[in-house]
Amino acid sequence: MSEVILKVEHISKQYRLGLVGTGTLSHDLKRWFYSIQGKDDPFLKIGDTNDRSKAAESDYVWAIKDISFEVKRGEVLGIIGKNGAGKSTLLKILSRVTSPTTGQIKTKGRIASLLEVGTGFHPELTGKENIYLNGAILGMTKAEIKAKEQEIIEFSGCQRYIDTPVKRYSSGMRVRLAFAVAAFLEPDILVVDEVLAVGDSEFQKKAIGKMQDISKGEGRTVLFVSHNMAAVISLCTRAIVINNGEIIADMSANEAVELYLQTTSNTESEIIEKRKDRINNGNFIFTDLNILNTQRQKVSALLAGDSYFFQVFFKSKFELRNVKIRLQFLDSNGQMRFLCNNHFSNTEIFNLPQNAHGYIVCEIPKFPLPKGFYSIKLTCFSDNGLEDEIERALDFDVEGGDFYKSGKEQISKEGVLVNYKFKFDF
C-alpha cells in the first residue's frame, strides 16, 4: 500500500504571454542558435510568477514552478487552489496533454484523466457508437468497453436514446453519457477535474457516489481537483494547496482546506476607513471588518455550517446613544439573504462615549449561506439617525460546506439554510 506510484520532480511550465505570432520566429531562431552552441534556452531564465492581478514584467510567465510531490498507491490526493493557480496546467502535464518546460514525472501506472467529460463525442454518431469512440479515446480497448457496455448505458440513464445520434441529445444527457463512460475507466491513476459540477442533483449524487466507490471501495489512486471543499474533505486523504504556481502546503485534507480558506484573501479590497463611497454624518465611522473562524484566524472564504465571528471595527467622535449596528448579507445579485442587527435583541444596544474606538463582534454559530459569492453591507444608527452606511464593506466566498452534516454538498444556491427536523407519522 505504501508504494510510491507517482513521483513528480521539480515540474515547471513556462508560457509566453500575449499573442503567439510576432516575434515567435525570432525567439525560435535565438533558441535554436543557443541550442546548437550547447547553451541553455535563454528564455528559461526569465519569467514572472503566476499572479494574475499584477502587470507582467516580462513576456514569459511560469504557470507552475518547481512542483514536487509523491503519491502512494491507493491514495486520494486533493489539489486545491484559486482560479489560475496552476492546477489545470499541472493536470495537463500529468495527463500528457502538454509537456513540462523542466522537470520530470515518473509513474508506475497508467494515468487517465477526466479533464473534461465528453471529449471527442461526434454529434453524428449514436450514443452507443460514441461510448465506444469515447472509451477508446480515453484508453480503453474495444473488449473492455464491450464488457461494460450495459453498465455504462444503465449508469447514464439514456437507454431510450442510445441508438439516436448524440446531436439530438440534450446537453444534460450528453454529460451523463460522457461521465458514465469515464466512470467505468480502470486506469491505475485517475485524474479528476471538477466533473462533479455537472448534471442535475440526482445525477450529481450518483456521480459523487461513484467517485467514492472508486477511491474508497476499489482502492484506486486518484488525483482530485475541485473547488468543492466539502467533496475534497470527504473524498481525499491528503491534499496539496497551490498558489501562484507553487505548492504552499502538502498535508491532510482537513488542514489543507482550512489553510486554503485562510489564504484566499481579498487583497484587492480597500481599507474601509478610507473609502469615500458611503453615507456618513461625520461622526461615527466604520474602520474595518474581519471574518474570524473559531480559532480566531482571519478568513475570507467560508464553509456553510461552520461557526464564524464577524468583527466590526469603528470610531466615533461624540457621544452616541442607542447605537444599532446592522450587517446585511447580500448575494452577487445584490439581493439580501439575511441580516444581523443588535437592535433585534434589545439587550445588546449600547451607548458610546466621546472619542470611542473599538469593535463589536457578531457570532453566527452555523453560517447559513450556501456556496456562492457574497458581500456585507454595514449600517449604523443612533438616536441621531443614520450614522454610517457602506455598501460591500467586505466581499467573501462561501466554498460549499456541509451544513446538515450529512456528507452531501448542498445543491441549491438560493435562499438561506436553516435547521429543521422532520417527524413522521403513518
Added chain:
Amino acid sequence: MANTKDDEWLYTISAKRKLIDFNFKEIWRYRDLLFLFVKRDIVTLYKQTVLGPLWYLIQPLFTSVIFTLIFNNLGQIQTGTVPPFLFNLAGITAWNYFRDCLNNTSSTFTKNQNIFGKVYFPRVILPMSITISNLLKFGIQLLIFIGFFVYYSVIGFELSVNANIILFPVYVVIMALLGLGLGMIFSSLTTKYRDLSVLLTFAVQLLMYVSAVPYPMSEAKAKFPPIVAKLVEYNPLTQIMEGFRYMLLDTGEFNSARFLYTLFISLFIFLLGLIIFNRTEKSFIDTV
C-alpha cells in the same frame, strides 16, 4: 519511502526529448482507437447529403472529362493506344488518393486541438486513421476505373493489364506513406505558422502538373525544356503515376531502379514526418 530504481517506472514524462522517440507498443495498445476513428470517418462523411458516396464517382469522372478535353483534344497530348479518358482516369484515381491523404492529414493538429487539449493518446493514430479511411474512397474510384476499362475493352480497344499488377499493394503503400509523411510535416509546421495551410492547397494543385498526371513521361521528355523534364522525372510522384499506369494499362515504361528510388524517398519522407510529428505533439497545444 520505497527505494525504486528508474527502470521500474512504467514511463516518464519529462521535458527532454530524444530525436527518435516512438512508442510502438503504445500505438499497438491503441489499435482499437485507430479502427474506431476509421469507422467514424467513413460513417459520418456523407451523413445528411443527398447523393452520399456518389460524390466519390462524380468528382474523378468530371475531372477526367475536363482533362481529356483540354490536354488531349486541345493540347494534342498523345497517350498511345490507350484511350485518353481512361489514361486520365487512372492518373486521377491515384493522384486523388495521394492528395486526400496529404490534405486531410495536414490539418491534424489544428482541427483536433479540442480533443488533443483534453486527453492523451498517441497523436499519430489520427493521421494514420485518415490514411486508412481514404482507402475506401480510393477503392470506389478504382471500381469506376475498372468499369470503364471493361467498357473500352468491349468496344474494341486492345487493353491489357501488366504483370506488374502484383506490385499494386506496394504502390498503394508508397502513396500512403508519401501523403502521410508530407501531411505530418505540414500539420506540425502549421501549429505555429498558419501561412503553410494556405500554401498547401495551392502547392498541391501545382504539384499535380509536375507529377505527370495528365500526360505521360514520354511526352514530358519530348516537349518540356530539359530542366523541367528532369524535375518531372525525379519527382517520386511521377514515378508513382507512371508505374500505376504501367501496371493497369501497360503503357509507358517501368524501371526497377526508379521504383526503388521512389520507395526509398517515400520511406524517408514518412520517417522524417514521423520524427517532426512526434516532436510537435508534446507541446503543440501551447502554440496552436
